Each structure stands twice: as C-alpha cells, then as structure tokens.
Amino acid sequence: MFDAKIPTVPLDRQWQTYQETARLISPANKRQLEIIVIGTGLAGASAAATLAEQGYRVKAFCFQDSPRRAHSIAAQGGINAAKNYQNDGDSVRRLFYDTIKGGDYRSREANVYRLANISTKIIDHCVAQGVPFAREYSGMLSNRSFGGTQVQRTFYAAGQTGQQLLLGAYQALERQIELGNITMYTRHEMLEIVQIDGKARGIIARNLLTGELERHFGHAVLLCSGGYSNVFYLSTNAMGSNVSATWKAHKQGALFANPCFTQIHPTCIPVAGEYQSKLTLMSESLRNDGRIWVPKTLGDRRLAPDIPESERDYFLERRYRAYGNLVPRDIASRAVKEVCDAGYGVGSSHRAVYLDFTDALRRSGREVLQNKYGNLFAMYAQITGEDPYTVPMRIYPAVHYTMGGLWVDYELMTTIPGLYCLGEANFSEHGANRLGASALMQGLADGYFVIPATISNYLANDVGSSPNSIVGEASRNENRPEFARAEEMVRARLDRLIDIRGTQTVTSFHRRLGQILWADCGIVRTATGLQSAIQEIQALQAEFWQDVKIPGKVPELNPELDRAQRVADFLELGELMCVDALHRQESCGCHFREEFQTDTGEAQRRDAEYAHVAAWAYQQEHQWQLHLEALKFELAQFSQRSYK
Numbered sequence: 134m135f136d137a138k139i140p141t142v143p144l145d146r147q148w149q150t151y152q153e154t155a156r157l158i159s160p161a162n163k164r165q166l167e168i169i170v171i172g173t174g175l176a177g178a179s180a181a182a183t184l185a186e187q188g189y190r191v192k193a194f195c196f197q198d199s200p201r202r203a204h205s206i207a208a209q210g211g212i213n214a215a216k217n218y219q220n221d222g223d224s225v226r227r228l229f230y231d232t233i234k235g236g237d238y239r240s241r242e243a244n245v246y247r248l249a250n251i252s253t254k255i256i257d258h259c260v261a262q263g264v265p266f267a268r269e270y271s272g273m274l275s276n277r278s279f280g281g282t283q284v285q286r287t288f289y290a291a292g293q294t295g296q297q298l299l300l301g302a303y304q305a306l307e308r309q310i311e312l313g314n315i316t317m318y319t320r321h322e323m324l325e326i327v328q329i330d331g332k333a334r335g336i337i338a339r340n341l342l343t344g345e346l347e348r349h350f351g352h353a354v355l356l357c358s359g360g361y362s363n364v365f366y367l368s369t370n371a372m373g374s375n376v377s378a379t380w381k382a383h384k385q386g387a388l389f390a391n392p393c394f395t396q397i398h399p400t401c402i403p404v405a406g407e408y409q410s411k412l413t414l415m416s417e418s419l420r421n422d423g424r425i426w427v428p429k430t431l432g433d434r435r436l437a438p439d440i441p442e443s444e445r446d447y448f449l450e451r452r453y454r455a456y457g458n459l460v461p462r463d464i465a466s467r468a469v470k471e472v473c474d475a476g477y478g479v480g481s482s483h484r485a486v487y488l489d490f491t492d493a494l495r496r497s498g499r500e501v502l503q504n505k506y507g508n509l510f511a512m513y514a515q516i517t518g519e520d521p522y523t524v525p526m527r528i529y530p531a532v533h534y535t536m537g538g539l540w541v542d543y544e545l546m547t548t549i550p551g552l553y554c555l556g557e558a559n560f561s562e563h564g565a566n567r568l569g570a571s572a573l574m575q576g577l578a579d580g581y582f583v584i585p586a587t588i589s590n591y592l593a594n595d596v597g598s599s600p601n602s603i604v605g606e607a608s609r610n611e612n613r614p615e616f617a618r619a620e621e622m623v624r625a626r627l628d629r630l631i632d633i634r635g636t637q638t639v640t641s642f643h644r645r646l647g648q649i650l651w652a653d654c655g656i657v658r659t660a661t662g663l664q665s666a667i668q669e670i671q672a673l674q675a676e677f678w679q680d681v682k683i684p685g686k687v688p689e690l691n692p693e694l695d696r697a698q699r700v701a702d703f704l705e706l707g708e709l710m711c712v713d714a715l716h717r718q719e720s721c722g723c724h725f726r727e728e729f730q731t732d733t734g735e736a737q738r739r740d741a742e743y744a745h746v747a748a749w750a751y752q753q754e755h756q757w758q759l760h761l762e763a764l765k766f767e768l769a770q771f772s773q774r775s776y777k
Contacts, residue, residue, distance in 0.1 A: 135748075135760065135761075135762045136542065137241070137243070137542045137543050137762065138542045138543045138544055139243045139542075139543045140154075140543075143767070144242065144243065144246050144767045144768055145246070145250075147243055147246070147247065147543075148246075148247045148250060148251075151543070151586075151587075152586050155586065155587065155589060155590040156589060156590045156593040157589055157593065158589045158592060158593050158596060160187075160188050162596040163187060163188035163189050164188055164189075164190065165596065166189050166190065166352045166353075166592055166595065166596070167189070167190045167191070167192065167350065167351045167352055168184055168189050168190070168191050168192070168351055168352065168353050168354075168355065168588070169191075169192050169194070169335065169336055169349060169351035169353070169354045169355065170184075170191060170192070170193045170194065170355045170357060171194050171323045171336070171354065171355065171356050171357060171358050171378050172194070172195060172203070172356070172357035172358040172359060172378070172556075172558075173193055173194075173195040173197075173200035173203050173303075173306065173317075173357075174203035174204060174205035174206075174299065174357065174359060174556065174576065175203075175205040175295070175298060175299055175302055175556065175573060175576035175577055175580065176357040176555040176556030176557075176558075176575075176576040176577070176579050176580045177193065177195075177200075177203070177355070177357030177358075177555070177556070177580065178193075178200055178203070178299065178302035178303055178305070178306045178580070179302045179305070179576070179577055179579075179580025179581045180355055180357060180555060180579070180580035180581075180584050180585070181193045181306055181309070181315055181580075182302060182305035182306045182308070182309050182315075182580075183305075183580065183581055183584075183585045184584070184585055184588070185309035185312075185314035185315045186305075186309065186314075187585060188314075189314075190314065190316075191309070191314060191315045191316070192315070192316045192318065192349055192351060193306070193315055193316070193317050193318065194318045194321045194322075194323060194336075194338060194349075195318075195319055195320075195321070196320065196321065196322045196341060196373060196695075197319065197320070197373065198319055198320055199319060200303055200306060200317070200319070201299065201300070201303055202371075203299060203359075204359055204370055204371040204373075204374050205295050205298070205299045205359075205573070205576065206295050206296045206299045207295055207296075207369075207370075207371065207414070208294055208295025208296075208298075208572065208573055209292045209293065209294060209295065209414065209416035209418065209509065210279065210287065210289060210292070210294060210416035210417050210418035210569060210570055211277065211279065211287035211288055211289035211294045211418060211569075211570040211573075212255070212256075212287065212288050212289070212294060212298065212570055212573040212574050212577070213228060213252060213279070213286050213287055213288075213568070213570045213571050213574050214228075214252040214253050214255060214256045214286060214288060214574065215227065215228040215249060215252050215253055215286060216253055216256060216274075216276075216286070216288075217284075217286075218273055218274060218276055219276055219284065219285045219286075221284045221285060222284060223284040223285075223286050225246075225249045225250050225252070225253070226249070226768070227284065228249040228252060228286065229245055229246050229248075229249035229250075229768070229769075230768070230769060231281055231282050231568060232245050232248070232249065232562070232563070232568055232571060233245055233564070233766075233769040234281070234769070234772075234774060235281040235461050235563075235564075235566055235567070235568040235722075236536070236562075236563050236564020236565055236566050236567070236568075236722060237564055237565040237566055237721040237722035237736065237738060237774055238564065238721070238738065238740070238744065238764070238766070238769065238771055238774075239391070239394070239564035239565040239721050239722065239744075239746075239764065240561065240562055240563055240564030240565075240764075241561050241562075241746070241762075241764065242764070242765070242766050242767060242768070242769060243543060244543065244561040244562050245562055246768070247578075247583070248562050248571075248574065248575060248578050251578040251582050251583070252574055252578070254581075254582060255574060255577045255578060255581065255582075256274070256288055258577075258581060259298060259301050259577070260274070262301035262304065262305065263301065264290065264297050264298055264300075264301045265290050265297055266288050266289065266290055266297075267288075267289055267290060267291065267505075274288055275288075275289070276288060276289075277289060277418055277421050277505075278421055278459055279417055279418065279459065279568065279569035279570045280417055280420065280456070280459045280460055280461045280462055280465065280568065280569045281456070281459070281460065281461035281568045281569070281776070282459070282568070283455075283456070287418070287569075287570040289418065291504075291505070291506070291507065291508055292416055292418070292505075292506055292507070292508045292509040293508060294573065295573060298573055298577065302577070302580070318338065318349075320340065320341045320342050321338045321339065321340055321341065321347070322338060322339050322341055322377070322695065323336045323337070323338050323358075323377075323378050323381070324336075324337050324338065324339050324346075324377070324381065324623045324626075324698070325337040325381055325385075325619045325620075325622060325623050326354065326381055326382050326385045326549070326552065326619075327348075327350075327615055327616050327619045328385065328386075328549065328615065329610070329613060329615045331549075331550060332549070332550045332551040333351075333353065333354045333549050333550065333551040333552035334350060334351065334352070334354075334551065334610065334615070335348065335349050335350040335351050335354070335610070335611065335616060336349050336351070336354060337349075337616070337619050337620050337623045339623070339695075341690065341692075341695060342690055343688070343689070343690070344686070344687055344688040344689045344690065344691060344694075345688065346620055346623055346624060348611040348616045348620060349611070350610040350611050350616075352551070352592055352595050353551045353552070353553065353588060353591065353592060354551065354552050354553070355553045355554075355555060355584065356378050356379055356382060356539065356547075356552065356553065356554045356555070356558050357554075357555045357556050357558060357576075357579075357580070358375075358377075358378035358379060358558050359374055359556065359557050359558060360374070360376075360534060360535035360538070360557040360558065361374075361375070361376035361379075361392075361395075361535050361537075361538075361703070361706060362374065362395065362532045362533060362534060362535055363375060363376075363703070364376065364395075364646070364647070364650060364703045364706055364707050364710070365395075365532040365647045365650050365651055365655070366410075366643050366644050366646065366647025366648070367404065367409065367410075367411070367412050367531065367532070367647055367651070368411075368412060368531060368532040368533065369398060369401060369412050369413065369414040369531055369532070369533045370533075372410060372411055375699040375702065375703070376699070376702050376703060376706050377698060377699050377702045378558070379538060379539050379554065379558050380702040380705065380706060381702075382539060382547065382549065382552060382554075383539065383751055384751050385549060386548060386549050386750070386751075387539050387540070387547040387548055387549050387552060387554075388539065388540040388547070388548050388748040388749060388750055388760060389537070389538070389539060389540070389709065389748065389749050389751075390537060390538065390539065390540040390559075390560035390746050390747065390748040390749075390762075391536060391537040391538075391560050391565075391713065391746060391747055391748075392537040392706065392709050392710045392713045392749070393537065393654065393658075393710050393711075393713040393714035393717060393724055394535065394536035394537045394560075394563075394564070394565050394566075394722065394723055394724060395532060395534075395535050395536070395537065395654075395710070395723060396462055396463065396532075396533050396534040396535065396536060396566060396567055396723050397462065397463065397466040397530045397531065397532055397533065397655065397656050397723060398414060398417070398462055398466070398530060398531055398532075398533035398534070399462055399465035399466040399468075399469050399528065399529075399530045400414065400415045400416065400417055400419060400420065400465075400488065400528050401413065401414050401415060401528060401529060401530065401531035401533070402414075402415060402513065402516055402517065402526075402527070402528065402529075403480060403482060403484055403485040403527055403528065403529040404482070404484070404529070410640075412531040412532075413512070413516055414531070414533060415488070415509060415513060415526060415528060416506075416509055417462070417569040417570075418505075418506070418569075419488060419490075419506060419509065419526075420458045420459055420465075420488075421459070422490055422492075422493035422497075422502065422505070422506075423458070423488040423489060423490050423493070423525075423526065424447055424450070424458060424488070424489050424490075424491075424492060425447065425448070425449050425458050425465075425469075425486055425487065425488055425489075425528075426445045426446055426447045426448065426486065426487050426489060427445075427446050427448065427472050427473075427477040427478065427479060427486050427487065428440055428444060428445065428446070428477060428479070429444050429445065429446045430444060431475075431476050431477060432476060433477075436524075437479070437487055437489070437524055437525045438524065446472075446477070448468060448472055449465060449468060452468065452777070453776045453777050454777060455776055455777055456776040460776045461566055461568060461569075461722075461776070462533075462566065462567070462568075462569065462723075463565075463566040463722050463723040463725070463736075464735075464776060465530075466530035466656055466723075467656060467657070467725060469486050469528075469529060469530055470530060470656050470657070471734075472486065473485070473486065473529070478529075479527060480527045484529050485527040485528060485529045486527070486528060486529070487525035487526070487527060487528075488525055488526040488527070488528045489525035489526075490502065490521060490522070490525070490526075491525070494522065499522060502522075510522065513526055530656060532651075532655070534557065534567055534572060535557065536560065536563040536564060536565065536566065536567055536722075536723070537560055537710075537713075538554065538557065538558050538559040538560040539554040539558060539559050539560065540559075540560060540746065540748040540762070541553070541554050541559045541560070541561055543587075544587035544588075544590060544591070545559065545561075545579060545583060545584055545587060546587075546591065550591070551591065553584060553588065555576070555579040555580060555583075555584060556572075556575060556576040556579055556580070557572060557575070557576065560746065562575050563575070564721075564722060565721040565722025565723055565724055566722030566723045624687075626698075627687045627694065627698075628687065629678075630681070630683055630694060630697050630698065630701070631683055631685075631686065631687050631694060633678065633679065633680070633681050633682075633683065634682065634683075635679065635680030635681045635682045636680055636682055637676075637680050637681060637682055638681075638682055639681060639682075639683065639693060639696045639697045639700050640696070642673065642676075642677045642681060642700055642704070643696075643700045643703065645673060646670065646673060646700070646703060646704055646707050649666050649669050649670060649673070649707070650666065650707055650710065650711075652666075653665060653666035653711070654666055654707075654710055654711050654714050656725065657725050657726075657727055658714050658724065658725065658726050658727070659726065659727050659728065660715060660718075660726075660728065663711045663714050663715040664715065666711045667708055667711045667712065667715070670704060670707050670708045670711065671708060671755060673704060674704045674705070674708070677700070677701065677704060678701075681697060683697050708755065709749060709757060712749075712757065713747055713749065714726075716747060716759065717743055717747060718739065718742070718743070719737065719738050719739040719742070719743045720736035720737050720738065721736055721738045721743070722736065731773075735773075735774075735775075736774070738771075738773075740771050744763065744764045744771070745761040745762055745763050745764055746761065746762040746764065747759060747761065748760045748761070748762060
C-alpha cells in the first residue's frame with residue numbers, strides 16, 4: 134500500500150538516480166499515447182505543455198472559460214528558489230531544511246529535497262519564457278524575504294507573480310494547442326474517474342454549457358485541480374475552486390492524506406459582513422516592510438495615527454525576535470488570533486490588527502513601495518476605501534491553502550495505477566504548514582520537471598505490450614462497459630440532486646458548513662469541538678440531501694447544479710477533515726490542538742506517535758480506514774520549532 138518508490142541511495146542522489154534508471158519511451162511510441170490533464174493552473178498547464186512538447190497527445194480540461202482564469206493567477210508574492218543571488222548564505226540544503234522545519238517535520242523528506250533541488254531550474258526556465266521578474270539596477274533578478282526564512286530567496290513580479298508565471302505556462306500551452314498536440318476542453322468539469330483492469334483510463338466530464346456528459350479515454354490521468362480551502366466557504370480562493378476531482382478519485386480508491394492540514398494566512402482583509410462570499414489576500418511579501426501591531430491598552434479605540442509609538446505593541450517582534458514579522462504563517466495567525474481574543478483587536482469588528490508601513494515610507498519613500506507593492510496597495514484601497522500609504526492596513530487570518538491532498542508516491546502517482554496528482558492537489562511537500570512562496574515552486578516543479586520524467590516509467594508498459602493492448606483509438610475504448618457504468622453513476626447522481634426540490638439554497642448549506650469548520654477545525658482545535666463538528670456535519674449532510682433547492686434541469690447550463698455537486702463533496706470532505714484532526718493528538722504547524730501546547734503556548738509535537746502521514750481510504754458513508762506512512766529523515770533531525 135505504501136511503496137513510495139523512493140530510490141535507495143543517499144538523499145542528494147535520489148532524483149538523479151531515478152532519472153538515470155527510469156524506463157523511457159521512444160518519440161514514435163509517445164504519439165500513440167493519450168494523457169488527460171484535469172486543471173490548467175500552474176501545475177496543469179506546465180504539465181500539459183511539457184508532455185505535449187515531448188510528443189504525447191494531451192487532452193486538457195478546465196471548468197473556466199479559459200486556462201488563464203485558473204486560481205494560480207491570484208498568487209501575489211513570489212516563488213522560492215535557492216539561487217543565492219544575494220550571497221546571503223542560501224543553498225539547496227538550506228531551502229530544503231527551511232521547508233522541512235516550516236512544515237513542522239510532517240512532510241516527506243525525499244520529495245522536499247527534490248523540490249529544493251529543482252527550484253533553481255524553474256527560475257531559469259521561466260526567465261527564458263519571458264516572465265518579467267523584478268530586477269535590480271544592475272540587471273540581476275531581485276529577491277525578497279518570506280516568512281520562516283532568514284535569507285532572501287523569493288523571486289517576484291511586483292504583486293502579481295502568479296499571474297506572470299501562469300501567462301508563461303499559458304503561452305506554452307497555447308503553442309501546443311495551435312500545433313494540434315493538445316485538445317483543450319474549456320467549461321468542462323470532471324465528474325468521475327474511469328478504471329479499466331484496475332488502472333485509471335479515462336474520465337466522465339460534463340459540458341457545463343450544455344449539460345451533456347462526455348466520455349474521454351486516456352492512458353493516464355493527471356489531477357492538477359488545486360486545493361480545497363473553499364470547504365470553509367470564506368477563503369482567499371477563487372469561488373469556483375473545489376475538491377470534486379480529487380474527491381471523486383478518493384471515492385474510487387485513491388487515499389486522501391492529512392486532510393486536516395489547512396493553512397490559515399495571517400495577512401488578509403478582515404470579514405466585512407455576514408453575507409460576504411470571498412476574502413482577499415494581502416501578500417505575505419508586505420511583511421517585509423509592514424510592521425504588525427495593536428494598542429498596548431486594552432479597549433483603546435483611538436485611530437491608529439493618534440496612538441503614539443510608545444503605546445503600540447509590536448507583538449510579533451516582541452515574541453519572535455529572530456524572525457519578527459516574518460515568522461511562518463501558522464505562528465503569525467495564532468498570535469493575531471490571541472491578541473484579538475484578548476480584546477486588543479482594532480477596527481469596528483475588533484477582529485483585526487494593524488499592518489503599518491510608516492517606517493518603510495520614512496526609510497525608502499513612497500516611490501520605492503509603489504514599485505514593490507503598488508497593485509496590492511491599490512487593491513486594498515479599492516476594497517476598503519482606505520489609503521494604506523497614509524493609514525495602516527487592517528488584517529486578520531483567513532483560510533488560504535491546503536497541505537493535505539491525495540497521497541502520492543515519489544513518481545506523483547496515487548494508489549490508483551495511472552492516476553497522478555500534481556501541485557496543491559497532493560500532500561507531499563509542505564507537511565503541516567507551507568512556507569510562503571513555495572506553492573508556485575511546487576506547481577511548476579511538478580509540471581515542468583517531475584511528471585515528464587516519471588510518467589514514462591509507467592506508460593512504457595502500455596506500448597505494444599500485446600496484440601490486445603489498450604493502445605489504440607480512443608473511441609474504441611470509450612465504448613467499453615467501464616465507461617458506460619461510470620457515466621450511469623454520474624447520471625444517477627445528477628438526477629438524484631435535481632429531484633430533491635427542497636427549500637434551501639446550495640449557498641446556505643455551504644455557509645453553514647464553513648461556520649462549523651472555522652469554529653472547530655480552524656486556527657485552533659479541541660477534541661470536544663471536533664467531536665461536535667462531526668455530528669453537526671453529518672446532520673447537515675442529511676439535511677442537504679433532503680432539502681436543497683436546485684432550479685433548472687440536468688441537460689442544460691445550470692451553475693446551481695454544478696455548485697451543488699461541489700458542496701455535496703465538501704460536506705463529505707469536511708467530515709473527514711474533522712476525523713483526521715481528531716485522530717492527530719498533537720499540535721504541529723497549522724494543526725493546533727489546544728490540549729497539546731508547550732508552556733509558552735507553542736505547538737507541541739508528539740514525534741514518537743505521530744511522525745507519519747495519515748492516509749485515509751474511503752469505505753462507505755461516514756467510514757474511512759486509516760493507513761500510516763512513517764516519516765523518516767536522513768538529513769533533517771527532529772527539533773522543537775523555534776523562531777525566537
């Protein structure tokens with residue numbers, strides 16, 4: 134069950150050894166093989182473009198009207214790489230160690246080392262594509278710091294790094310579409326995995342414009358569908374982001390690993406009203422120049438400019454002197470929550486702290502900050518009506534990223550042969566807490582460099598293995614009974630949803646689920662709260678299937694039906710998240726159980742009992758079987774995480 138396929142050589146030689154021994158496929162045979170890619174964000178677009186460049190025939194699917202609308206475009210702050218341009222002591226090993234430590238020793242060492250090693254190639258590749266990274270006056274690429282590090286290794290393009298990187302991947306994707314090597318299916322959503330002889334061999338997709346179901350064959354399927362933060366309803370993710378692709382795979386036999394590891398980002402615009410549907414991220418890069426503080430006096434309601442310096446508590450700088458405002462996200466988020474819970478919060482809701490740029494403006498001037506963060510400042514001003522050049526920003530933690538996802542081995546294959554999972558959709562690199570600027574790094578590493586090298590090791594068996602080989606015309610395989618059965622399952626599920634004809638909207642159920650998870654499986658968790666949440670979510674599921682209201686019909690454009698399917702999956706995932714959080718009786722990274730903390734209020738790991746990946750197999754409704762992958766470290770050694 135847990136053959137991670139990690140080469141049995143020293144850590145720093147594993148990836149090279151793997152590449153030198155993996156099976157290859159000749160260019161002529163690659164043209165016989167079809168690969169399906171679900172999602173066209175950074176991981177999906179880069180994978181599809183690179184595999185097509187190698188000669189495979191690729192089908193790419195996205196539910197948006199263009200690959201350019203993938204949520205990767207929203208990433209602001211930057212992408213890490215161990216280039217050491219600043220000559221400040223960075224290296225592949227230091228990036229590796231910062232990532233392992235930042236994830237609180239709950240990630241797989243082999244995958245993290247490979248990621249750190251590939252990081253330098255990503256930057257070279259993207260520069261060659263024309264990605265407009267910021268540069269110094271000398272012409273060298275510029276770097277800035279992110280949380281959890283003491284070096285400057287984050288490459289950036291103002292506050293729109295994700296957008297520029299996605300445009301680079303998008304142009305590579307479009308080139309292959311024009312050449313006929315990629316068939317692009319926009320406004321299509323994958324609703325089921327099709328297995329033939331125990332291997333992933335295709336999907337059932339729904340054309341979102343017509344409502345028609347379609348069969349698509351592939352010799353392998355790549356899930357690049359992103360994370361599941363929207364299970365909380367309010368998150369920094371695009372409103373269409375969902376878990377459905379990976380959840381369908383999970384219910385077909387793919388293990389779901391560490392689902393309770395969901396990251397809370399400290400630097401978000403606070404909730405403004407009860408019916409808000411989306412939260413906005415202010416990039417972590419702002420913590421390079423912004424200082425976080427609250428009034429020292431309890432209940433002080435004066436405006437920020439009226440509070441003198443001596444009466445301000447720069448609590449992150451006070452508590453974490455070595456890193457200050459650049460502590461990792463989980464630590465900063467808990468600290469912000471603590472001061473607000475104690476009554477020191479600012480703004481009308483008192484659920485916010487200040488992010489103040491006064492010192493940076495005095496030191497560097499407005500023009501320098503505009504060049505670095507101009508679009509972020511403009512976005513904040515447009516949303517809040519306040520000018521961050523003259524008054525401090527107000528921020529509060531919000532759900533942002535998910536470290537959990539489908540379990541994958543070293544080749545990025547799930548427990549279903551032929552089904553791969555890339556980027557945020559898998560679990561492997563970030564442990565219990567992702568360091569800032571590592572998401573873009575992982576997505577591009579998986580798509581541009583890892584999957585093109587690993588997929589041939591599997592597909593080599595498919596080429597000419599017998600006269601009755603699965604290689605052949607897709608239409609022949611799409612008529613097989615396995616496709617018919619999968620399509621009928623999807624049709625029955627859609628009919629069941631549309632026939633409920635209840636009284637409550639899909640959104641109302643989603644909002645209630647989010648409120649349960651935020652209260653009991655959010656920044657802090659307790660056994661009592663998690664047990665209560667599981668019962669509440671089960672009751673909410675039952676109510677959903679009895680009283681949800683979905684207008685319209687199945688065979689037509691029906692966004693509410695699309696939303697209902699995603700929320701149905703979120704309801705099941707939310708239950709598993711709480712089950713996983715209840716199982717993990719320790720605090721590590723973003724998973725903070727109040728019962729397990731040090732005397733100083735920091736996370737208390739229990740390495741002897743929980744230094745493992747918790748991977749869950751779906752059995753039936755409300756029931757999962759737990760499998761454990763022990764985490765072993767060659768270079769990294771367990772230590773209490775400290776940023777003081």
